Amino acid sequence: MHHSSASNRDAKRKSIEMLDRVGIPQPDQRINDFPHQFSGGMRQRAMIAMGLINDPSLLIADEPTTALDVTVQAQILDLLRELQREFNSAVIIITHDLGVIAEMADDVLVMYAGRCVEYGTAKEILTHPEMPYTWGLLSSVPDVTASTDARLIPIPGTPPSLLNPPTGCAFHPRCAHREKVPGDLCFTELPELSAAKGNAAHVKRCHLPDPDAIYRADVLPEIAPDLVKDNR
Ligand code: SF4
Structure with missing residues (x-):
C-alpha cells in the first residue's frame, strides 16, 4: 500500500492472488497465518510474493535457497525462473552456491x-x-x-x-x-x-x-x- 494507491481491500485481494501465484495452497486462509505456521519453502514463496507484488523492475534474492532441502530448493529456483519471465523483472541472486549459479545465472x-x-x-x-x-x-x-x-x-x-x-x-x-x-x-x-x-x-x-x-x-x-x- 505504501508503494501504490491500493485500498485495504485491493491490497488484500492482490496479496491473496500473489500467494496463490507462488503456490501457497488455500491462500485466502493462509494469508492470516504467522510465519512460524509456514514451512521453510513456503516462507520463501511468501517472500518472493512480497518482492514481486508491486511489479519491480529488479528483484534481489539474497540466499533464496539457503536452509532448504534440495527438492524444495529446486522448486524455488523453478518458481523464480518462471516469475522472472512472467513479470519481466531482472533478478540478482546473492548466493555462495555455485550449483545455483550454474543453473540460474x-x-x-x-x-x-x-x-x-x-x-x-x-x-x-x-x-x-x-x-x-x-x-x-x-x-x-x-x-x-x-x-x-x-x-x-x-x-x-x-x-x-x-x-x-x-x-x-x-x-x-x-x-x-x-x-x-x-x-x-x-x-x-x-x-x-x-x-x-x-x-x-x-x-x-x-x-x-x-x-x-x-x-x-x-x-x-x-x-x-x-x-x-x-x-x-
Ligand atoms: S595471485 Fe591473485 S588472488 Fe592470489 S594473492 Fe595474488 S593477486 Fe590475489
Whole structure:
C-alpha cells in the first residue's frame, strides 16, 4: 500500500492472488497465518510474493535457497525462473552456491572482501575462471561422482575483517598461488580489474601473469565435472 494507491481491500485481494501465484495452497486462509505456521519453502514463496507484488523492475534474492532441502530448493529456483519471465523483472541472486549459479545465472559477479574480483558471463566464469578465489569456490563444491573417500577441498583460513583488511590483494593470506606472482605485488598492491585473456567482457582482479595455464594444470582436475562440463 505504501508503494501504490491500493485500498485495504485491493491490497488484500492482490496479496491473496500473489500467494496463490507462488503456490501457497488455500491462500485466502493462509494469508492470516504467522510465519512460524509456514514451512521453510513456503516462507520463501511468501517472500518472493512480497518482492514481486508491486511489479519491480529488479528483484534481489539474497540466499533464496539457503536452509532448504534440495527438492524444495529446486522448486524455488523453478518458481523464480518462471516469475522472472512472467513479470519481466531482472533478478540478482546473492548466493555462495555455485550449483545455483550454474543453473540460474546469465552473468556472474564474484565478490571478495567487499570488492568485485571477477565478472563475466556464467559460462565464462564457470569454464574459464581466472581468479584464485573463484577457483577456490569451484573446487569446494562437492562432487557426487567422486569416490566416497575423496575429501572436499576448502579454501583455507577465514574471510578478512573489513575494518582492518589485508594489504595488497585482500585474498593474499588465503591464496595458494601468490608465490607465482613475481616480487611482492600480492602483498603490497591491490590488483586493478583487468580484462581476462582474449575477452574484454570478462574481468578479474589478480596479478597472476598466466592464470589460464595454472587453472588448467592445477585447478580444473579438482572441480566437479558437472559445473564445468563444457571445458573438459
Ligand atoms: S593477486 Fe595474488 S594473492 Fe590475489 S588472488 Fe591473485 S595471485 Fe592470489
